[in-house]
Amino acid sequence: MKLSTFAAALVAVSTTLSVAQPVSAAVTADEDKFAIAIHGGAGTITRAHLTDEQEAAYTAKLTEALNAGHRILEDGGTSMDAVIAAIQIMEASPLFNAGLGAVYTFDGGHELDASIMDGATLEAGAVAGVKTIKSPIALARSVMEHSVHVMLSGEGAEQFAAEQGLEQVANDYFDTEYRFEQLEQAREDLGVADKQAYVELDNNYKYGTVGAVAVDKQGNLSAATSTGGMTAKRYGRIGDSPIIGAGTWADNSSCAVSATGHGEYFIRYHVAADICSRVKYLGESVETAGDTVIHDVLLPAGGTGGVIILDARGNVHMPFNTEGMYRASRVGNGEAEVAIYQD
């Protein structure tokens, strides 16, 4: 949504401020403090679950996505362009539950969710339950930049995508054998689809959502998340990933967050915005705020998953309460740090 449209109406009566005036000022721009962090999902990811080849493939793809975003920041590009570049590499890879390789719904199709937020202006865009959009994160950005809304869903979102000239594909473009096997196993495990079975299922079969947070040389933060949701989801279920404040949040005056995990809990605990509110109003560091929400609030409530957090000074923290989370970060011209397991 173009918040600036409303802001313009408000400021026009009393000041001559430009419409493009950021609503949330950048913390001092620092040429060396650009940074990016990404995730590729959290869950039951242990050494026993991955072969050496799989581990190498994830590490290589995470590094490629991280460096694509990093290159943009290094060249003076925006954090918005950097998070999009990183996410699109992961959406195009069958390794992750986003774009190609998205999990299957109970009925055997794919429904994708994504969102993005600009920490300088607090503008945001999101799409939910789209079936034909090759890059859901590109559509989320289009919603933010070219519509008057924040979130579009289903057929309407696809109509908007067609009007914007975004690439559309048949739903089976997202198919992978590995995810189909997960669906078959999930259907078996679900049995009568009781609530407890669904929770167990969530822990075992859904990981692979992708996300990115970045701060550019101007000190502006952005956050973005893209997912296929949860294996065997039904009835048009939407998770936290496209919900601003739950799965994605960015505000220059606090931090940027992208989440992954059991979406129902992330929605109810408003995880991404809660972390940044702690930073903003309690003055907590990204470490304290993230650890408190992920380990002390979410876990006791039954919510599993993790987040990547970045503030405008380049402080990165990536807490999770599952066995693993695919993650990577790079601050300034430092080395890329890529990790999968807890240790």
Ligand code: ASP
């Ligand atoms: N948060 C996503 C959802 O609930 C899934 C995930 O991150 O693994 O749709």
